[in-house]
Amino acid sequence: MSFDVTAVRRQFPILSEIIDGRPIHYLDNGASAQTPLAVIDAVRTYETTSRANVLRGVHRLAERATEAYENARSEVARFLGVQPMEIIFTGGCTAAINLVAYSYGQLLKPGDRILLSELEHHSNIVPWQLLRQRSGIELDTLPVTADGRIDLGALPQRLTNKTRLVSLTHVSNVTGALLDVRAVVEAARAVGAKVMLDGAQRAPHGPLDLPALGIDFYAFAGHKAYGPNGIGVLWGRPELLEAMPPFHGGGSMIGRVTFAESTWAPPPRRFEAGTPPIGPAIGLGAACRWMGALDWSAAHDHEMALVQRLMDGLQEIGGTRLLGPASLQNRYPVVSFMLDGVHPHDVAQTLDGFGVAVRAGHHCAQPLMDRFDLDGTTRASMVPYNDNDDIDALLAGVRHAARTLR
Amino acid sequence: MSDQLYQERIVALAKAKTRAGKLASPTKSVRRDNPLCGDRVIIDVTLDGQGRITEIAHQVRGCLLCQASTSALASVAVGRDATGIADLRHDAERALGRESGEAREPFAAFVPVRDYKSRQECVLLPFDALKDALS
Ligand SMILES: Cc1ncc(COP(=O)(O)O)c(C=O)c1O
Numbered sequence: 001m002s003f004d005v006t007a008v009r010r011q012f013p014i015l016s017e018i019i020d021g022r023p024i025h026y027l028d029n030g031a032s033a034q035t036p037l038a039v040i041d042a043v044r045t046y047e048t049t050s051r052a053n054v055l056r057g058v059h060r061l062a063e064r065a066t067e068a069y070e071n072a073r074s075e076v077a078r079f080l081g082v083q084p085m086e087i088i089f090t091g092g093c094t095a096a097i098n099l100v101a102y103s104y105g106q107l108l109k110p111g112d113r114i115l116l117s118e119l120e121h122h123s124n125i126v127p128w129q130l131l132r133q134r135s136g137i138e139l140d141t142l143p144v145t146a147d148g149r150i151d152l153g154a155l156p157q158r159l160t161n162k163t164r165l166v167s168l169t170h171v172s173n174v175t176g177a178l179l180d181v182r183a184v185v186e187a188a189r190a191v192g193a194k195v196m197l198d199g200a201q202r203a204p205h206g207p208l209d210l211p212a213l214g215i216d217f218y219a220f221a222g223h224k225a226y227g228p229n230g231i232g233v234l235w236g237r238p239e240l241l242e243a244m245p246p247f248h249g250g251g252s253m254i255g256r257v258t259f260a261e262s263t264w265a266p267p268p269r270r271f272e273a274g275t276p277p278i279g280p281a282i283g284l285g286a287a288c289r290w291m292g293a294l295d296w297s298a299a300h301d302h303e304m305a306l307v308q309r310l311m312d313g314l315q316e317i318g319g320t321r322l323l324g325p326a327s328l329q330n331r332y333p334v335v336s337f338m339l340d341g342v343h344p345h346d347v348a349q350t351l352d353g354f355g356v357a358v359r360a361g362h363h364c365a366q367p368l369m370d371r372f373d374l375d376g377t378t379r380a381s382m383v384p385y386n387d388n389d390d391i392d393a394l395l396a397g398v399r400h401a402a403r404t405l406r
Numbered sequence: 407m408s409d410q411l412y413q414e415r416i417v418a419l420a421k422a423k424t425r426a427g428k429l430a431s432p433t434k435s436v437r438r439d440n441p442l443c444g445d446r447v448i449i450d451v452t453l454d455g456q457g458r459i460t461e462i463a464h465q466v467r468g469c470l471l472c473q474a475s476t477s478a479l480a481s482v483a484v485g486r487d488a489t490g491i492a493d494l495r496h497d498a499e500r501a502l503g504r505e506s507g508e509a510r511e512p513f514a515a516f517v518p519v520r521d522y523k524s525r526q527e528c529v530l531l532p533f534d535a536l537k538d539a540l541s
Pocket residue numbers: 030031092093094095121123124169171172173198200201221232364
């Protein structure tokens with residue numbers, strides 16, 4: 001059966017919004033996706049029937065809130081194929097990576113090495129630079145191939161017996177390239193290194209089986225996966241989380257506090273100091289449930305058909321270049337391109353005039369822009385609710401920019 | 407629609423690339439980046455004994471608005487000192503609707519950017535760079 005995009009679109013109230021007489025063609029999902037009624041309703045239900053703090057009260061609202069919060073943890077765990085107690089709610093994907101950089105980083109010694117790549121988002125670069133300043137670890141990077149993939153051919157050379165962690169993006173937020181996780185895990189294991197994946201751009205495209213990937217840490221953001229802002233997830237192998245000291249100190253993360261010393265609660269509480277973002281966590285639980293109910297085999301085919309339509313259309317417009325794999329294999333629906341002679345911001349501004357929302361610029365990946373000597377790219381990022389009209393509106397806008405701005 | 411922003415005059419200013427390039431032996435060369443969008447302007451100047459600009463050249467890696475305003479600024483900068491350049495900035499600010507009063511040419515061309523607040527820094531970046539060069 002073909003994918004019923006209309007039925008999916010109906011679940012996203014914002015998609016029927018009209019701005020200046022035009023429908024919205026939302027192709028900036030890589031920055032933040034829209035949210036379905038199922039999520040809005042879950043948050044509203046919490047706020048209107050169960051709002052209270054979690055874990056601390058004996059009254060019935062507190063019990064409802066705690067139950068909803070822990071159910072959300074279970075929904076996220078099911079989405080990732082792991083156990084609820086291995087799920088840590090954080091403030092976002094950036095916060096999750098910083099947690100690992102700080103807490104796992106405490107276990108590292110000067111001279112230990114961490115391997116990144118040239119196409120990482122700044123949030124998978126800067127936390128490690130901060131750790132380097134704090135504790136004298138060293139950073140290595142994997143290069144990027146001409147078609148925008150992490151060059152795994154360099155793994156044997158860049159992995160050393162001092163490498164403790166390999167932290168890479170699962171799907172690039174610029175090129176859409178999917179990482180060959182198996183190859184990374186195999187090579188990392190051989191030198192005894194752990195593997196962390198930044199799943200910010202992969203999580204919005206359906207359930208995962210983390211144990212099958214063989215990795216050690218996984219991070220993603222709620223707002224890119226149809227959930228609320230201000231919530232993210234860190235998954236970690238239980239034995240690793242158990243060995244890690246806390247990141248933030250405060251309420252809920254302690255065993256017992258005296259002024260002489262305090263002891264830590266077990267994970268995940270140890271890493272959830274203070275009152276967590278309860279409503280957003282419940283919303284994210286609903287988003288994971290919503291994603292779990294979608295036919296992702298059909299949805300993925302639909303997404304990739306949009307990618308093909310976009311790439312074909314761009315090719316017909318003179319002077320466009322793609323940054324990323326031209327084939328649909330091992331790729332997700334993030335498409336970056338350049339229009340020769342027109343700056344990406346001017347392309348994006350022109351597209352806004354056609355009702356098309358895209359992102360332009362360096363995409364928080366300046367080392368990657370340097371690698372290709374680019375000022376930036378224009379990026380369209382698709383999810384299952386996008387349709388051919390969205391792509392055609394984008395192509396009309398690019399044609400207009402090509403005609404008028406160069 | 408964005409055609410309201412990218413009016414012919416702005417496009418023409420950008421394409422004119424007035425005084426684009428480098429100076430062989432500038433008195434000062436400064437670079438300014440906009441960390442938000444990545445626009446980058448390098449301005450070279452030579453100055454006389456009174457701090458007046460005798461020659462100016464620029465390299466822009468940035469959007470059309472940044473190219474257009476750098477080109478416009480370079481076209482009227484020669485003969486001015488720091489006060490004279492600050493004067494021109496008022497014209498740009500007036501065009502953008504940030505100050506009251508009418509903008510003089512060539513900066514009146516930037517009136518359409520009034521409604522695009524997120525793009526106004528693109529227009530002002532070369533003014534920041536030139537101010538650095540004169541201080
Ligand atoms: C690959 C990747 N990693 C990390 C992040 C950071 O996510 P957040 O800003 O939601 O913490 C993003 C989002 O821009 C991303 O695309």
